[in-house]
Amino acid sequence: MNSEKKGINTICTHTGEVEDTQYRGAISPLFMATSYQYDGMDEKRYPRSFNSPNQVALGKKIAALEKCEAGMIFGSGMAAISHCLLAFLKQGDHIILPETLYGGTYNFVVKELPKFGIEFSFAKGFSEIDFTSEIKKNTKIIYIETPSNPLMKITDLEMIGRIAKQHNLLSIIDNTFASPINQTPADFGIDIIIHSATKYMGGHSDISAGAIACSQEHKDKIWETSINMGGHLSDYTVWLLERSLKTMALRVKAQSKNAKKMAKWLEQHQLVSKVYYPGLKSHPDHALAKKQMKRYTGMLSFELLPELDAIEFMRALKLVKYSMSLAGIESTILSPAETSHFLLTKEERKKQGISDGLLRFSVGIEETNDLIFDFEQAFQLVTKKQLV
Template identity: 65%
Template sequence: MADRKLGLNTICTHVGEVEDTQFKGAISPIYMSTSYAYEDVEVKRYPRYFNTPNQEMLGKKIAALESTEVGMIFGSGMAAVSTTLLAFLNAGDHIVLQKTLYGGTFNLVEEEFSKMGIEYTFTSGLEQADFEAAIQDNTKVIYIETPSNPLMTVTNMQMVADLAKAKGIVTMIDNTFASPVNQNPADFGIDIMIHSATKYMGGHSDILAGAVACSEAHMDKIWNKAKNLGGSLSDFSVWMLERSLKTLVLRVKQQNKNAKKLAKWLDQNGHVKAVYYPGLKTHPDHALAKKQMRGYGGML
């Protein structure tokens, strides 16, 4: 579990760095090798196994940011989403997904799950009764996204976590649109956090990446599926993402301020029909967002 005594800026700057033991460089060296000598009979390093020095250490940083035991880096957000879902779903299983989701996730479910024999239900709304009505005897996963992409709906994470735990169901969240700066779903009982690291985490429009953070027990299942599906991230991109995360808190907090200021201005503009931003008091989910978020993000 991440040490919650560390501030987010400290985590972003110092946790999960590869130590340069030879030359004492100030930043992590890049391990571009695809072949490694055996340290012992247990450790087999290989980029597709998600365990190069850069991959492992960046996973520690992601875990610290999300206050979980472990983290893993993927080649894209959808690689993270698809691998994690398929790690917990087999033919004959059922998943409940909230009705407002990122289009890539929606397409994955709609276009691929039936071929695999995986059943799914999108909720009719975001209230507890909507999730309860969608659950079946064979439900294995509840998948949410808050704030959602692109309509910025807000889902009650504590409600979903409590409902799922009472029924032995695993919970997953796409935490991309909040980032760990603005909310930590693990604090509300959500089991698995997923990110498109291409967005806030990358921050410079030069990295395609994904990330997952959760317990060691859950990550064992995800890693097993990941090494078979092969969605790992190159070590140069891993290094680039580590660089980007050093300024994550500074960037996201400024984006929070900018978006809120712009949203307020647009909300008062007579030429604008509607503004979807959870930081606005006029947003239908504002009270819930205020309860479970530290900031409202840069998207509107």
């Protein structure tokens, strides 16, 4: 059966399996070898070549989920991003990105690309003119992330795909916050889709990985660079990631449902000044998100009233973990200023709209009543402390 005609849970469960031809086991066998016979074989396999049996199979699953021809697995999301950009950019080239970027991506662009003589500029907003006004003769790539981290801004995928094709540019998206369960950018003409597979694909806060999905031609180009940079993932972790992907659709749907409930509850809370979640009708990009997303993400951000101490609030939580990273089955909360955007200066964070009081909430699969109870007791503790 064609992968495009399979249901999403079927793709998650069965596409890209390694067949156990010896014992007929129900799951993919794990091939840990770093040395393979090459004489008389169809391929010269070596883990750093991204072509071990488990890597190849998982690439097929990632590609099917994103409705693309090919996929590759990396050691981290930043490995996927850096390998991809360096595969298509050379000295004298130019890339356009939005101002609101994941801190790691922003830091890589401003700190590393100049070392290669690669130019970059940031679109001042999210409209067509904001991006087209930055296009130069040497522009090669438009890079976006939507929803953005951490302010959940939405970029029009159809618009970006159209602009890129009109100007013969490559379009690249970080699709981590949506996951292929909530959004498939290839449907809108985006060329390359990147994921921090540590997040929703891994889903259990125990795997660090990255992934790309694209055409075979683009994958071959990325491979030419990646084989020289050594950013592959160990086969044991590849195997664990394939196991985790089997339940991704179930997890992400539950997390997205919970996040929408929590966003609505937080929006009505008297101690919350603002909530950033594209599933809310009050979000400025709600109509666009509804148009290009199947449902909304399990991520949201919010700000407490200025007089409340955001750090003390997080410390007061008992069920929700005051913890780094995101998208695990357990709910976590953090301060972007302390973590994901720590490498940016205070001025750079302010320019992106990231205040010290902004909190990013990764909603898990717990019962929302339990999450609300935890938030309420934390609010009470913080307000009592504030009054003392």
